[in-house]
Amino acid sequence: MVSDAVVLLSGGLDSYTAAAMARAEGFRLCALTIRYGQRHSREIEAARAVAAWLGVARHIELDVNLAAFGGSSLTSETPVPKDRPIDPTEIPSTYVPARNTVFLALALGWAEVVGASDIVIGVNALDYSGYPDCRPEFIAAFEHLASLATAKGVQGTRFRVHAPLQALNKADIIRKGVELGLDYGLTHSCYDPDPRGRPCHRCDSCTLRAAGFAQADIPDPAMAR
Amino acid sequence: MVSDAVVLLSGGLDSYTAAAMARAEGFRLCALTIRYGQRHSREIEAARAVAAWLGVARHIELDVNLAAFGGSSLTSETPVPKDRPIDPTEIPSTYVPARNTVFLALALGWAEVVGASDIVIGVNALDYSGYPDCRPEFIAAFEHLASLATAKGVQGTRFRVHAPLQALNKADIIRKGVELGLDYGLTHSCYDPDPRGRPCHRCDSCTLRAAGFAQADIPDPAMAR
Numbered sequence: 001m002v003s004d005a006v007v008l009l010s011g012g013l014d015s016y017t018a019a020a021m022a023r024a025e026g027f028r029l030c031a032l033t034i035r036y037g038q039r040h041s042r043e044i045e046a047a048r049a050v051a052a053w054l055g056v057a058r059h060i061e062l063d064v065n066l067a068a069f070g071g072s073s074l075t076s077e078t079p080v081p082k083d084r085p086i087d088p089t090e091i092p093s094t095y096v097p098a099r100n101t102v103f104l105a106l107a108l109g110w111a112e113v114v115g116a117s118d119i120v121i122g123v124n125a126l127d128y129s130g131y132p133d134c135r136p137e138f139i140a141a142f143e144h145l146a147s148l149a150t151a152k153g154v155q156g157t158r159f160r161v162h163a164p165l166q167a168l169n170k171a172d173i174i175r176k177g178v179e180l181g182l183d184y185g186l187t188h189s190c191y192d193p194d195p196r197g198r199p200c201h202r203c204d205s206c207t208l209r210a211a212g213f214a215q216a217d218i219p220d221p222a223m224a225r
Numbered sequence: 226m227v228s229d230a231v232v233l234l235s236g237g238l239d240s241y242t243a244a245a246m247a248r249a250e251g252f253r254l255c256a257l258t259i260r261y262g263q264r265h266s267r268e269i270e271a272a273r274a275v276a277a278w279l280g281v282a283r284h285i286e287l288d289v290n291l292a293a294f295g296g297s298s299l300t301s302e303t304p305v306p307k308d309r310p311i312d313p314t315e316i317p318s319t320y321v322p323a324r325n326t327v328f329l330a331l332a333l334g335w336a337e338v339v340g341a342s343d344i345v346i347g348v349n350a351l352d353y354s355g356y357p358d359c360r361p362e363f364i365a366a367f368e369h370l371a372s373l374a375t376a377k378g379v380q381g382t383r384f385r386v387h388a389p390l391q392a393l394n395k396a397d398i399i400r401k402g403v404e405l406g407l408d409y410g411l412t413h414s415c416y417d418p419d420p421r422g423r424p425c426h427r428c429d430s431c432t433l434r435a436a437g438f439a440q441a442d443i444p445d446p447a448m449a450r
Contacts, residue, residue: 064289064331071338091376098334101374105330106289109323113296138373145366149326151316154357 005118006030006111011046013187014122017177021164022120029056037067037075042197046188072096080192082202091130100133117157124165170212185221230343231255231336236271238412239347242402246389247345254281262292262300267422271413297321305417307427316355325358337375342382349390395437410446
């Protein structure tokens with residue numbers, strides 16, 4: 001019997017790779033994309049393209065306007081940091097308070113409705129340890145919470161949060177994705193694209209992506225378009 | 226110095242009482258009301274009236290359409306159960322998958338932005354043990370998660386989730402609220418009001434409310450309007 005997994009799909013390369021790994025393990029995918037008030041919609045278009053490529057069973061796009069709270073350069077007028085070396089010990093202004101907690105909570109709600117006990121998220125700790133809600137101890141605490149929080153949990157379901165990229169750096173992720181035949185040209189990573197949706201090549205996310213492709217010695221297909 | 230607390234305010238009598246108790250302890254209140262796709266808007270109007278009565282510092286109303294997932298009689302076309310005795314061991318169809326996890330995650334996000342380490346929720350375990358996400362072990366697991374999930378948590382903040390009604394039944398809550406001078410005529414409890422917003426008097430929530438006022442031997446002011 002095929003099991004469903006709810007996968008958080010952002011349109012970036014990490015969640016695409018994590019989703020593809022879950023699919024390769026035999027899961028049928030229910031993709032959840034959250035419009036959380038980020039400043040651009042390019043990510044959402046990428047999520048749709050990726051969901052189509054993956055052939056997901058269902059795709060829900062949900063609005064949750066975290067910009068109502070502010071507190072992040074991704075959801076407010078605070079400029080996104082650019083042209084700087086990445087300091088893995090710093091929590092950057094692009095951190096969105098409690099974002100992954102909100103995302104996993106929503107994924108859990110949908111998982112319970114569809115009868116899935118598996119949730120997939122593309123966090124990776126090594127690349128950017130600055131985001132607290134990407135750490136293994138956060139994922140473990142959420143799994144514990146999930147089984148207490150739900151009717152299915154009370155009835156014995158043990159929810160699993162799969163974070164298959166947890167121990168991989170960006171180059172490893174890209175190599176893994178290329179092995180799986182993924183088309184990274186569909187993905188979008190930039191925090192601050194221009195009005196036509198083209199990456200800035202200067203924000204942390206662009207910097208990490210470029211370094212990852214360089215380290216993997218693979219050309220970034222999104223650069224060729 | 227006055228501390229802020231983020232309080233989840235639904236428009237029902239529990240969250241109103243919990244908020245008033247936090248205010249009496251000296252907290253300045255940031256009220257968060259979630260339009261989660263419930264079938265009626267009467268609750269939201271009640272939340273506004275209650276927020277005004279409490280004199281909250283800020284009130285955010287946020288849309289999170291949990292009806293996109295379905296799975297509850299509160300967010301779908303499944304009829305709300307009526308005219309039945311309450312079985313405290315059963316998980317009713319009015320359970321909304323992961324709702325309190327989603328709500329607390331959002332409250333946590335806002336709390337982090339405003340610099341609050343206190344979150345207030347009006348869950349009460351004794352009245353309706355059927356909702357898994359109202360139990361003390363759920364609240365404790367969320368507190369643990371909150372400190373791992375956030376930048377503030379990493380920096381040493383210990384988030385507290387206050388559930389001051391946790392050990393109270395409905396009559397106790399009403400007595401407590403009357404002691405604090407609350408106007409329960411502002412609140413709305415019914416799961417399935419008529420088009421004019423009047424309670425059905427037949428759903429579980431109406432039944433519990435009526436029994437609570439009867440047990441406390443206090444007339445329900447909402448019934449006089």
